[in-house]
Amino acid sequence: MKEKKADIIAVAKAARVSPSTVSRSFNHPELVKAATRKRIDAAVRRLGYIRNRAAQTIHGIRGGTIGLIVPTVDHAIFAELIQSFSQSVEEQGFTILLASHGYRLEREYAIARKMLEHRVDGMALIGLEHSDDTYGLLRQQNTPTVLLWNHSDDAPMPCVGSDNYLAGRLIGDHVVRLGHRSIAAVFPPTSGNDRAFQRLSGVEDSLASQGLKIAEDWRLETPYSVSAAKSKVARLIRFPRRPTAIICGNDVLAWGAIHALRRSGVSVPEHVTITGIGDFHGSKDFEPSLTTVRIPAHTIGSKAAKLIVALIVRESASGSGELVPPELIVRSTSGPVR
Amino acid sequence: MKEKKADIIAVAKAARVSPSTVSRSFNHPELVKAATRKRIDAAVRRLGYIRNRAAQTIHGIRGGTIGLIVPTVDHAIFAELIQSFSQSVEEQGFTILLASHGYRLEREYAIARKMLEHRVDGMALIGLEHSDDTYGLLRQQNTPTVLLWNHSDDAPMPCVGSDNYLAGRLIGDHVVRLGHRSIAAVFPPTSGNDRAFQRLSGVEDSLASQGLKIAEDWRLETPYSVSAAKSKVARLIRFPRRPTAIICGNDVLAWGAIHALRRSGVSVPEHVTITGIGDFHGSKDFEPSLTTVRIPAHTIGSKAAKLIVALIVRESASGSGELVPPELIVRSTSGPVR
DNA sequence: ACCAATAATGAAAACATTTGCAAAACTATT
DNA sequence: AATAGTTTTGCAAATGTTTTCATTATTGGT
Numbered sequence: 001m002k003e004k005k006a007d008i009i010a011v012a013k014a015a016r017v018s019p020s021t022v023s024r025s026f027n028h029p030e031l032v033k034a035a036t037r038k039r040i041d042a043a044v045r046r047l048g049y050i051r052n053r054a055a056q057t058i059h060g061i062r063g064g065t066i067g068l069i070v071p072t073v074d075h076a077i078f079a080e081l082i083q084s085f086s087q088s089v090e091e092q093g094f095t096i097l098l099a100s101h102g103y104r105l106e107r108e109y110a111i112a113r114k115m116l117e118h119r120v121d122g123m124a125l126i127g128l129e130h131s132d133d134t135y136g137l138l139r140q141q142n143t144p145t146v147l148l149w150n151h152s153d154d155a156p157m158p159c160v161g162s163d164n165y166l167a168g169r170l171i172g173d174h175v176v177r178l179g180h181r182s183i184a185a186v187f188p189p190t191s192g193n194d195r196a197f198q199r200l201s202g203v204e205d206s207l208a209s210q211g212l213k214i215a216e217d218w219r220l221e222t223p224y225s226v227s228a229a230k231s232k233v234a235r236l237i238r239f240p241r242r243p244t245a246i247i248c249g250n251d252v253l254a255w256g257a258i259h260a261l262r263r264s265g266v267s268v269p270e271h272v273t274i275t276g277i278g279d280f281h282g283s284k285d286f287e288p289s290l291t292t293v294r295i296p297a298h299t300i301g302s303k304a305a306k307l308i309v310a311l312i313v314r315e316s317a318s319g320s321g322e323l324v325p326p327e328l329i330v331r332s333t334s335g336p337v338r
Numbered sequence: 339m340k341e342k343k344a345d346i347i348a349v350a351k352a353a354r355v356s357p358s359t360v361s362r363s364f365n366h367p368e369l370v371k372a373a374t375r376k377r378i379d380a381a382v383r384r385l386g387y388i389r390n391r392a393a394q395t396i397h398g399i400r401g402g403t404i405g406l407i408v409p410t411v412d413h414a415i416f417a418e419l420i421q422s423f424s425q426s427v428e429e430q431g432f433t434i435l436l437a438s439h440g441y442r443l444e445r446e447y448a449i450a451r452k453m454l455e456h457r458v459d460g461m462a463l464i465g466l467e468h469s470d471d472t473y474g475l476l477r478q479q480n481t482p483t484v485l486l487w488n489h490s491d492d493a494p495m496p497c498v499g500s501d502n503y504l505a506g507r508l509i510g511d512h513v514v515r516l517g518h519r520s521i522a523a524v525f526p527p528t529s530g531n532d533r534a535f536q537r538l539s540g541v542e543d544s545l546a547s548q549g550l551k552i553a554e555d556w557r558l559e560t561p562y563s564v565s566a567a568k569s570k571v572a573r574l575i576r577f578p579r580r581p582t583a584i585i586c587g588n589d590v591l592a593w594g595a596i597h598a599l600r601r602s603g604v605s606v607p608e609h610v611t612i613t614g615i616g617d618f619h620g621s622k623d624f625e626p627s628l629t630t631v632r633i634p635a636h637t638i639g640s641k642a643a644k645l646i647v648a649l650i651v652r653e654s655a656s657g658s659g660e661l662v663p664p665e666l667i668v669r670s671t672s673g674p675v676r
Numbered sequence: 677a678c679c680a681a682t683a684a685t686g687a688a689a690a691c692a693t694t695t696g697c698a699a700a701a702c703t704a705t706t
Numbered sequence: 707a708a709t710a711g712t713t714t715t716g717c718a719a720a721t722g723t724t725t726t727c728a729t730t731a732t733t734g735g736t
Contacts, residue, residue: 007691020694020715033715052395054392055691057390058691059695073417080412082411083410084412095437095449097433097436117389226623226624256623281563282565286564357724361724365724369685371684371685374684389723392722393722394722396722
């Protein structure tokens with residue numbers, strides 16, 4: 001146990017070459033004779049040597065890590081995004097340093113700093129809303145950075161994502177077009193969450209363009225969970241005056257709303273129209289299948305991964321990002337007002 | 339742009355002290371005079387200096403990262419687990435290096451190696467089934483390691499998790515006790531997935547103890563997704579001879595099964611009993627609410643985090659792991675055979 | 677104002693690598 | 707067999723820190 005781990009010098013000794021040659025055999029194999037290389041490989045295996053990236057990093061060599069900071073992992077949305085981002089990033093030889101800030105932007109700053117200490121090659125953040133400190137830090141260290149999930153032309157950094165405002169409009173227009181006038185909304189808190197905020201703005205503007213407005217007491221704010229949405233909606237529909245449509249800030253909330261309605265024997269979409277945003281795994285196969293706006297997490301994740309890697313390797317910094325358009329998906333939970 | 343990033347020497351110069359003092363002011367602030375410290379802090383801020391962990395790491399100082407390798411992020415189960423694990427780990431000052439292997443154990447080995455190159459302080463893997471290479475590697479480098487999700491007394495490394503075999507038995511017993519004799523099973527592929535394998539074994543043993551067996555064509559294997567389970571189950575119940583109960587390998591599959599049944603107008607639990615395993619977010623509020631076995635991902639994640647950190651800091655290595663028992667949760671999708 | 681403690685700082689070695697340059701070892705050509 | 711060219715290798719410096727030990731500055735007691 002006590003014998004210290006093998007270093008490059010130990011390997012060099014064992015292979016009867018100099019440390020430089022061992023190093024080269026790792027980094028520029030074509031420069032070392034095949035026979036020597038074999039001897040070195042054997043020594044490496046025998047000693048169980050593992051290269052020390054930290055020691056390379058010190059020479060300005062890329063460490064091969066990308067920092068990813070998310071509000072939380074435990075949301076269907078982010079899980080899908082993280083998966084595709086990390087997978088795509090791994091395919092390109094990088095590894096992810098992951099942390100979550102729980103929707104607290106100061107935490108985000110602290111985490112970003114820490115990741116910079118680790119000398120990540122690049123950073124990825126969710127959304128466009130970040131503290132000035134965070135933006136300042138990233139810019140000052142000029143760390144290649146990409147903003148995920150949201151896209152805006154006047155974003156301060158390259159971003160690949162969808163247009164959440166448009167997503168809101170899309171769904172708002174759809175519901176209005178179906179003839180609904182009594183509309184409720186179930187959304188997550190919008191502070192520190194520009195995605196939710198923009199979606200809601202989109203919905204509101206859409207309704208406003210038809211002279212409609214969401215009544216104060218029909219504007220439900222719930223945390224991101226089936227159960228929270230379910231209980232809020234259950235309470236809502238106990239009142240005699242009911243909305244004919246409930247627009248939910250995302251699919252999970254919509255699922256909760258549907259469950260609440262089913263429990264109360266209110267049928268969807270005959271009595272109430274329900275819509276989500278996101279088109280998560282499962283929404284298509286829900287019964288009834290959910291009308292929603294697709295925000296293609298998978299596409300966003302992999303495009304973002306490609307962008308950040310491009311930013312890192314040729315630092316020319318090609319792209320200013322990409323807009324992955326949201327798409328209205330009409331399924332069975334929305335119908336004309338009866 | 340071109341000016342290189344500030345290093346500790348630049349800071350030292352700017353603060354008119356030696357590099358050693360700067361270093362000390364970071365690592366042992368009590369050893370440096372308050373006035374000097376203030377001067378240094380000012381310089382740090384002015385230059386935008388960020389410490390280089392890589393350079394510390396080569397001094398054998400802990401880097402503060404823990405490698406976490408999961409099959410995939412994009413499953414409700416793992417998302418919850420990752421969230422609680424990473425959160426708990428962050429609270430203790432560590433950061434996670436995350437990667438997914440997509441259920442390919444060779445990938446897992448490669449990833450583990452890479453994380454070791456980064457000199458992670460510890461590793462966390464999902465499940466007990468790993469290649470000999472992986473186990474060998476971790477043991478040989480004697481990296482503190484914890485196995486998540488599954489617990490077994492004779493596991494080769496400390497593990498904190500539930501007893502998936504028992505979970506299977508629990509649900510099997512429950513279904514049998516309700517009088518069911520015609521039982522189908524919907525499970526993910528069991529190769530490279532000891533969790534699924536053990537659950538299925540538990541179910542089979544439970545049935546076998548009553549002389550029951552799952553018919554070959556009632557043993558459905560589907561990938562982890564609502565839609566796959568839904569379509570498999572939809573096909574299953576088209577046949578005239580139907581099971582009276584369908585035991586699903588996890589809650590997501592159960593959701594799919596319920597949707598399939600609802601679509602076909604088969605009511606749950608009156609006509610068919612459905613059970614899941616996992617008790618994911620949402621199962622409680624599903625309509626009808628899902629009978630399942632709770633595997634407390636949150637508890638597992640945070641206990642595992644504490645264990646690995648303990649293993650890392652006092653290398654004495656206290657614990658051999660912990661069993662977090664599974665618990666049968668009877669809700670509305672299971673009922674007596676009619 | 678001086679001495680001994682004690683506190684604060686600096687110099688230099690150490691850490692595990694990479695790399696530019698020069699030396700050594702081969703090849704091919706004559 | 708000698709020369710020129712090419713391929714391989716080793717030496718030594720460099721990377722950004724930490725740490726041990728020695729040195730200098732400060733303080734309190736007389």
